[in-house]
Amino acid sequence: xxxxxxxxxxxxxxxxxxxxxxxxxxxxxxxxxxxxxxxxxxxxxxxxxxxxxxxxxxxxxxxxxxxxxxxxxxxxxxxxxxxxxxxxxxxxxxxxxxxxxxxxxxxxxxxxxxxxxxxxxxxxxxxxxxxxxxxxxxxxxxxxxxxxxxxxxxxxxxxxxxxxxxxxxxxxxxxxxxxxxxxxxxxxxxxxxxxxxxxxxxx
Amino acid sequence: xxxxxxxxxxxxxxxxxxxxxxxxxxxxxxxxxxxxxxxxxxxxxxxxxxxxxxxxxxxxxxxxxxxxxxxxxxxxxxxxxxxxxxxxxxxxxxxxxxxxxxxxxxxxxxxxxxxxxxxxxxxxxxxxxxxxxxxxxxxxxxxxxxxxxxxxxxxxxxxxxxxxxxxxxxxxxxxxxxxxxxxxxxxxxxxxxxxxxxxxxxx
DNA sequence: AAACTGAATAATCAATATAATATTCAATAT
DNA sequence: ATATTGAATATTATATTGATTATTCAGTTT
Numbered sequence: 001x002x003x004x005x006x007x008x009x010x011x012x013x014x015x016x017x018x019x020x021x022x023x024x025x026x027x028x029x030x031x032x033x034x035x036x037x038x039x040x041x042x043x044x045x046x047x048x049x050x051x052x053x054x055x056x057x058x059x060x061x062x063x064x065x066x067x068x069x070x071x072x073x074x075x076x077x078x079x080x081x082x083x084x085x086x087x088x089x090x091x092x093x094x095x096x097x098x099x100x101x102x103x104x105x106x107x108x109x110x111x112x113x114x115x116x117x118x119x120x121x122x123x124x125x126x127x128x129x130x131x132x133x134x135x136x137x138x139x140x141x142x143x144x145x146x147x148x149x150x151x152x153x154x155x156x157x158x159x160x161x162x163x164x165x166x167x168x169x170x171x172x173x174x175x176x177x178x179x180x181x182x183x184x185x186x187x188x189x190x191x192x193x194x195x196x197x198x199x200x201x202x203x
Numbered sequence: 204x205x206x207x208x209x210x211x212x213x214x215x216x217x218x219x220x221x222x223x224x225x226x227x228x229x230x231x232x233x234x235x236x237x238x239x240x241x242x243x244x245x246x247x248x249x250x251x252x253x254x255x256x257x258x259x260x261x262x263x264x265x266x267x268x269x270x271x272x273x274x275x276x277x278x279x280x281x282x283x284x285x286x287x288x289x290x291x292x293x294x295x296x297x298x299x300x301x302x303x304x305x306x307x308x309x310x311x312x313x314x315x316x317x318x319x320x321x322x323x324x325x326x327x328x329x330x331x332x333x334x335x336x337x338x339x340x341x342x343x344x345x346x347x348x349x350x351x352x353x354x355x356x357x358x359x360x361x362x363x364x365x366x367x368x369x370x371x372x373x374x375x376x377x378x379x380x381x382x383x384x385x386x387x388x389x390x391x392x393x394x395x396x397x398x399x400x401x402x403x404x405x406x
Numbered sequence: 407a408a409a410c411t412g413a414a415t416a417a418t419c420a421a422t423a424t425a426a427t428a429t430t431c432a433a434t435a436t
Numbered sequence: 437a438t439a440t441t442g443a444a445t446a447t448t449a450t451a452t453t454g455a456t457t458a459t460t461c462a463g464t465t466t
Contacts, residue, residue, distance in 0.1 A: 031449085035428060045441050047430080056428065123380065161392035165368035173376070177326065189364035197400030234419085237457060248411050250460080259458065 014052045014062075017042050022063050022111070029110040030060055030117070057121075064118035065125050067111060071100050072132040079140060086144030087195045090162075093140065094191045098169040098183055105175040112172050133170075134159045144198065151200035158198070165194060217255045217265075219245050225266050225314070232313040233263055233320070260324075267321035268328050270314060274303050275335040282343060289347030290398045293365075296343065297394045301372040301386055308378040315375050336373075337362045347401065354403035361401075368397060 020041035024033040035056055039046040053059040078096040079089040104112050119126050138159035144150030152158045168174050169187050178186065223244035227236040238259055242249040256262040281299040282292040307315050322329050341362035347353030355361045371377050372390050381389065 034426085044439095046428080047442080048440055050429070051439070126380065157392055158396065160389060161396050164371045164389055164393050165396070167374075167377070168367045168370040171370075174370070177329065186363060186367055189360055190367050193361065193364050193368070193397065193400045195400075197396040197398075201404065238459085239457075247409095249458080250412080251410055253459070254409070 010052070013042075017049060017052055017059070018063055018066060021059055022066070025060065025063060025114050026108060026111045030114050060114055061118050061122050061125060064115045065128070067115055068125070068129045069132070071104075072129070072136065074100060075133070075136055079136060086140055086147055086149045087198075089140045089143065090137075090195060090198075091188075091191050093136065094166060094169060094187050095184075097166055098187050101170055101172055102175055102180055102183070105172040116172065130163065134163045137162050141198070148200060150198045152198060162194060165190065213255070216245075220252060220255055220262070221266055221269060224262055225269070228263070228266060228317050229311060229314045233317050263317055264321050264325050264328060267318045267325075268331070270318055271328070271332045272335070274307075275332070275339065277303060278336070278339055282339060289343055289350055289352045290401075292343045292346065293340075293398060293401075294391075294394050296339065297369060297372060297390050298387075300369060301390050304373055304375055305378055305383055305386070308375040319375065333366065337366045340365050344401070351403060353401045355401060365397060368393065 017038065021033070021038050024038055024041065035046045035049055038059075039049050049059070053062065075093055075096045078092045081092065084092060134156075138155050141150060141152045141155045141159055141162075145152055145155065169183070169190075175183075177183075220241065224236070224241050227241055227244065238249045238252055241262075242252050252262070256265065278296055278299045281295045284295065287295060337359075341358050344353060344355045344358045344362055344365075348355055348358065372386070372393075378386075380386075
């Protein structure tokens with residue numbers, strides 16, 4: 001039987017499996033985690049895991065997807081803080097992006113490596129995550145347009161462009177390039193430049 | 204004896220070794236190229252290579268550095284075409300950056316892999332290349348300031364920020380994310396946004 | 407002395423065997 | 437019928453060893 005997407009109890013078990021797998025992957029890494037160990041942690045046989053995930057790779061992919069989703073969630077909360085202007089939201093977005101990448105790279109290297117591996121193999125997941133982040137940026141732009149702070153013609157397209165400019169602060173590969181302080185300064189300068197490009201001109 | 208930097212004939216031989224090595228690396232890759240083969244190509248013994256490079260890795264690093272330098276040279280020529288406005292130069296820079304990365308990734312995969320490996324091991328080389336590219340961007344900004352097209356306060360700092368925003372178009376790792384046409388559109392949108400941020404405002 | 411080489415040594419790679427693990431499946435329990 | 441398992445099989449990782457290659461160095465040539 002195929003894996004069902006809509007079954008609630010099945011989903012709950014999938015989630016428990018992912019919890020166990022993530023914990024193992026975080027501590028020991030992908031290669032040194034066995035299906036048998038995950039199964040034991042969740043209280044079932046290794047064979048039964050295959051009712052919930054096609055294979056170990058798929059399990060890891062779901063795990064990675066979940067981790068990337070956590071990033072989106074954190075950013076969502078960061079920009080939705082009350083009282084922020086649109087440019088304040090954008091600053092919060094970039095600050096949050098950098099901070100998350102930095103922390104992840106340095107504090108969760110095993111998970112991070114997993115995510116990098118999956119990202120290089122599963123473009124569909126990467127595009128899904130790009131889409132999530134871009135939607136957040138679009139939200140900021142739309143708000144800026146509405147408040148009169150920004151003047152953005154094509155919100156979606158500009159959100160995509162904006163996201164593209166933030167690659168350096170997003171991808172763990174680059175985290176070793178600079179010290180955190182240097183990175184933060186650079187991020188500030190980038191944001192300042194971008195905001196200037198978005199702002200409404202008073203002719 | 205240590206490797207001398209200033210000796211002309213020695214430099215010429217170093218250069219010939221690099222030519223031979225680059226050709227081998229390009230065709231067969233780093234691992235499947237032996238020091239003996241490079242030595243034969245250049246007409247000397249393998250032992251003698253060690254008078255010019257400390258080891259194979261250093262030779263590869265010099266080779267990678269040279270390849271990255273070629274990129275800078277191409278971009279330099281692209282932006283120094285006569286008749287370009289500052290924003291035209293910036294567009295040429297970004298177009299050139301993307302095109303070079305794209306071509307390299309698809310047409311010189313072996314060399315590309317070598318460069319990626321060296322880049323991950325030798326940050327000093329990466330920073331040197333960032334410096335080269337940033338200098339070109341600074342040149343564009345200074346020109347824009349002078350022509351009245353741009354209004355940039357701190358040219359160096361803004362050049363660094365600009366360079367940071369172009370990471371997606373620079374790093375081969377990302378070239379598989381989009382089709383070339385999609386990438387070009389994205390690059391255009393990014394440049395348009397950046398130019399808006401740089402332009403002099405008429406209050 | 408500086409550039410170079412052949413031969414010796416050290417480090418790395420490739421092939422093979424072995425062990426561990428992923429995955430499947432027939433059978434059992436819920 | 438669905439969820440589960442133990443055991444069988446297929447795949448992948450690990451360890452071992454022989455072969456290749458990188459590196460050194462004493463000695464030769466320029």
